[in-house]
Amino acid sequence: MVGISELSKKVASTTNTTQKKTAEIITAFLKETVESVNAGNKVNLADFGIFERKEQKERVARNPKTREEIKVPAKDKFVFRASSAIKYKD
The missing domain is CATH 1.10.1220 (Arc Repressor Mutant)
Incomplete structure (x- = not known):
């Protein structure tokens, strides 16, 4: 890294x-x-990608130990979408 x-x-x-x-x-x-x-x-860097916030909807998950269902609240996530110029490594 x-x-x-x-x-x-x-x-x-x-x-x-x-x-x-x-x-x-x-x-x-x-x-x-x-x-x-x-x-x-949104921050758009040409030929690199876009930085933005996206909402992740509320969802149901499971506690791995107890298998009990847990509601995970909605939240905003900081995301990066790579441009097609760098997505694929030759």
């Missing part, structure tokens, strides 16, 4: 900036993306 530090190292070498500055930019981008989606907007 690649974290922000590894990603910023790679991006910094590609863009001739410092790793620290690149990490700050990535962190700011992620923060703004989450805030925008939480405010009810």
Whole structure:
């Protein structure tokens, strides 16, 4: 798995900036993306995908130990839909 530090190292070498500055930019981008989606907007990055909130309907599940039915309430989920440009690995 690649974290922000590894990603910023790679991006910094590609863009001739410092790793620290690149990490700050990535962190700011992620923060703004989450805030925008939480405010009810879709964030569409061309040839990458769409970040949005979707409602998951109320459903019935089962407790694995007791097999008792449990009602799971509806909730909003933060989702990412990949663009077709990256969905399929050649």
